[in-house]
Amino acid sequence: MSDPVPRAAEIRRCPGSPPVQPWLVTEVLTGYRLEPNGIHGPAHWLRVRANGLALAARTPGACIEVVELFALLHDSRREDEGHDLGHGERAAAYAQRLVDAGMLKLDASGLDLLVSACAWHEHGRVSAEPTIGCCWDADRLELSRLNRRPIARFLSTSAAHDAHLQAAAWQRGYDQEVDRSDLAAWGLEAVLAGGGGG
Numbered sequence: 001m002s003d004p005v006p007r008a009a010e011i012r013r014c015p016g017s018p019p020v021q022p023w024l025v026t027e028v029l030t031g032y033r034l035e036p037n038g039i040h041g042p043a044h045w046l047r048v049r050a051n052g053l054a055l056a057a058r059t060p061g062a063c064i065e066v067v068e069l070f071a072l073l074h075d076s077r078r079e080d081e082g083h084d085l086g087h088g089e090r091a092a093a094y095a096q097r098l099v100d101a102g103m104l105k106l107d108a109s110g111l112d113l114l115v116s117a118c119a120w121h122e123h124g125r126v127s128a129e130p131t132i133g134c135c136w137d138a139d140r141l142e143l144s145r146l147n148r149r150p151i152a153r154f155l156s157t158s159a160a161h162d163a164h165l166q167a168a169a170w171q172r173g174y175d176q177e178v179d180r181s182d183l184a185a186w187g188l189e190a191v192l193a194g195g196g197g198g
């Protein structure tokens with residue numbers, strides 16, 4: 001079983017990149033076109049965040065701020081709840097617009113990682129790059145909300161193969177639960193009141 005305590009020395013923080021703040025979540029939700037309690041909505045984003053932070057804590061070189069931003073943005077410009085080809089590219093373009101507008105503070109390397117992770121997340125790839133790998137694995141472990149187990153060959157990080165981590169992600173998604181502290185971190189208590197959604 002893996003050490004549940006993140007080893008701080010191995011967690012990469014992107015210089016000048018603060019964690020996601022509730023005002024940014026509000027901005028993203030303002031342009032979200034789908035049902036907030038739908039399967040690709042903010043409860044899913046928060047569980048991707050929880051999965052991603054757990055993965056990043058066990059993946060040397062992973063940038064946790066980019067992983068959290070991926071959780072927030074990757075499905076945020078969807079136009080339907082199906083495959084919606086191109087929603088990753090739209091999320092990447094939106095990330096760029098947020099940076100251009102001064103609403104997102106990311107250095108060039110962080111933005112490159114975020115744009116790539118968003119743009120390619122819908123294409124079934126794996127990545128050896130630790131931050132991108134954590135992003136994609138965090139989303140794949142959330143297939144639990146659809147009662148689907150992760151397929152090993154589609155996981156990028158060694159952390160995602162950890163039985164303890166997988167079990168926690170499975171339970172979170174299968175039960176469609178979001179921790180109160182995670183809701184509070186993004187200011188989503190009112191948006192998701194009465195149910196975590198999918």
Ligand SMILES: [Fe+2]
Pocket residue numbers: 040044048074075139
């Ligand atoms: Fe997703």
